[in-house]
Amino acid sequence: MKKTKSLVGRKYGKLLVLAETNKLEARYKVWECRCECGEITFVNTKKLKRGTITNCSCIPKNKAKKGQKFGDLWQFLQQKKEHRK
Numbered sequence: 001m002k003k004t005k006s007l008v009g010r011k012y013g014k015l016l017v018l019a020e021t022n023k024l025e026a027r028y029k030v031w032e033c034r035c036e037c038g039e040i041t042f043v044n045t046k047k048l049k050r051g052t053i054t055n056c057s058c059i060p061k062n063k064a065k066k067g068q069k070f071g072d073l074w075q076f077l078q079q080k081k082e083h084r085k
Contacts, residue, residue: 007031007045013054015043 007017008031015033021042023030028044035041035056047053 007048012048013051014058015041015048015054015056017048 006020008019010017012033014036016036017031017033018040019032021030021032023042025044026046028046030042030044031048033041033043033048033056035058037056037058039056039058041053041056043053
């Protein structure tokens with residue numbers, strides 16, 4: 001297994017890495033993180049570094065509107081139209 005550099009103390013989006021765990025997810029080390037909202041979440045190295053997960057889901061995708069600001073993050077996803085003709 002490849003040796004992973006410590007991510008403790010680094011910030012990825014709204015997540016601050018607190019500690020390394022002994023768990024693996026899809027062959028990647030899992031890290032204990034704290035979101036800016038105070039929630040603790042566990043995220044693997046790949047998802048942190050690629051930016052796949054940047055919060056604890058405290059920003060629901062279905063309630064966010066295009067261009068809306070959440071802390072330091074902006075919602076750029078286009079909302080699906082409710083009724084298509």
